[in-house]
Structures are given as C-alpha cells and as structure tokens.
Amino acid sequence: MVDIRIINTKSQLKAALFECLKEKSLREVKIKDIISVSGVSTRTFYQYYSDVDNLIEEIEKEFIEGYRKSIEKDRDVILDVDYSLPIEKQFETVLNSAKNTIAFCFERKEEIQTLLSDNGDIRFYNLIYKTSCDEFLKRATTMKSTSGIKLSSKQRLLFDINVQVFVHCMIDLVSVLLKYDDRLSPYDVRQSIFDFLHKTPLDRINEIIQDN
Known part of the structure; x- marks a missing residue:
C-alpha cells in the first residue's frame, strides 16, 4: 500500500507545477519554482523526481x-x-x-x-x-x-x-x-x-x- 504522505506530497508538487504553468511555459519552469509554490523541500522533490520533465511525464x-x-x-x-x-x-x-x-x-x-x-x-x-x-x-x-x-x-x-x-x-x-x-x-x-x-x-x- 502506498503511503498517503507520498501521495499527498506528489499531489502538492503536481499542483505547484500547474500553478507555475499559468505564468511560465514548461521549458521555463525550474525546480526552484515548483519548490517555492509547493512549500516542499528540495531534498523531498529529488526523492521522487529527477527533474521537471520527470514530473510532467508522470502526470x-x-x-x-x-x-x-x-x-x-x-x-x-x-x-x-x-x-x-x-x-x-x-x-x-x-x-x-x-x-x-x-x-x-x-x-x-x-x-x-x-x-x-x-x-x-x-x-x-x-x-x-x-x-x-x-x-x-x-x-x-x-x-x-x-x-x-x-x-x-x-x-x-x-x-x-x-x-x-x-x-x-x-x-x-x-x-x-x-x-x-x-x-x-x-x-x-x-x-x-x-x-x-x-x-x-x-x-x-x-x-x-x-x-x-
């Protein structure tokens, strides 16, 4: 069974990416932008995704x-x-x-x-x-x-x-x-x-x- 905390953290990161895409194109969005919007730490981001492309591919x-x-x-x-x-x-x-x-x-x-x-x-x-x-x-x-x-x-x-x-x-x-x-x-x-x-x-x- 997947830990609910993992699901919630990933959901935060995905939601943050969509917020970023309201202002910037995908190629302009950086990991720091997603971290800033989501409130998730850099370490936590890299725990699940290697980069922005990896995140969008999962979505x-x-x-x-x-x-x-x-x-x-x-x-x-x-x-x-x-x-x-x-x-x-x-x-x-x-x-x-x-x-x-x-x-x-x-x-x-x-x-x-x-x-x-x-x-x-x-x-x-x-x-x-x-x-x-x-x-x-x-x-x-x-x-x-x-x-x-x-x-x-x-x-x-x-x-x-x-x-x-x-x-x-x-x-x-x-x-x-x-x-x-x-x-x-x-x-x-x-x-x-x-x-x-x-x-x-x-x-x-x-x-x-x-x-x-």
Whole structure:
C-alpha cells in the first residue's frame, strides 16, 4: 500500500507545477519554482523526481492511463450502433458512446486546458492523439459492419488519412467545448460532438433560423 504522505506530497508538487504553468511555459519552469509554490523541500522533490520533465511525464502517463480506461469503457457502446438506421434513431446510442470519455475530460479539464495551452507540452497532445488513433482503429476493425472488409493499399492510405484528420478535429473540438463547461453539461458536449459529426455549421444556422 502506498503511503498517503507520498501521495499527498506528489499531489502538492503536481499542483505547484500547474500553478507555475499559468505564468511560465514548461521549458521555463525550474525546480526552484515548483519548490517555492509547493512549500516542499528540495531534498523531498529529488526523492521522487529527477527533474521537471520527470514530473510532467508522470502526470501525462497517469492522465493517458485514465483516458484509455474511459475510452475502453465506451467502446462496447459504439460497437452496438446500427448504422443502417436513420441518424435520429442512432442518436442516443451514439451520445452514450462517449459518456465515460467526456465525463473524464470534464473531471480533468484544468489539466487538459493547461497542458494543451501555449505554456503546456506538445508531447501531451501527441500522446492523446496517438491513444485516440489507436482506439479508433480498434473500434473500426471490430465493428460488425466492417467484418471481412479488405482494403487496397490506396484505400488503406486514404482511410488512415481520414482517421488522422478526424482525431485532430475531435481533440480540438473537445478542447473548445471544455472552455464552456460552466454553461455546457457533459450531455451538451456529447450532443455538440454528434451535431459536428452529422451537420455542417450552415445546417446548424439554418435550424436556428427556422426555430426563430
């Protein structure tokens, strides 16, 4: 069992790093800055971490582990979507297919926003991107509707390109939506993602005009 004091000390150091990132970029943050904000001694810092990079790597590793667990929980739901049905009949199932993932993002929104900011770490974005691409490909290859399908080399190339563009868009979309978490519930965010997947901005504007 991990000593609660160790957990608390590490939490202090991580919280201090995030405070520092509000004022400085990651490359500018020094160990002395983290020590000053956290109130933890230099000796204690080195007891757990060799440098700032070592600390940020642990933070990002823990985040990705949690993110991966969330998307894995949602995987079974998306596999049950019947894409032969009209979009409106797929609605609730598709919304639920991101329930755990969006809940996780809401829970860790400050971490996400800080690490994806200009002061953050590009490696964090790349970790989310790779994990998301891997999950998308797992889902695509295990869906009933794709069973037995074989792609030519060109089809595979175009598919991979589409996946990469899609994942980049999803990361950016969720990042934007999290900025409005005081006005949007997790359900609203999932609904916005669904709308993004099935409607252009022009479609949405036309709907608003018709409603008014």
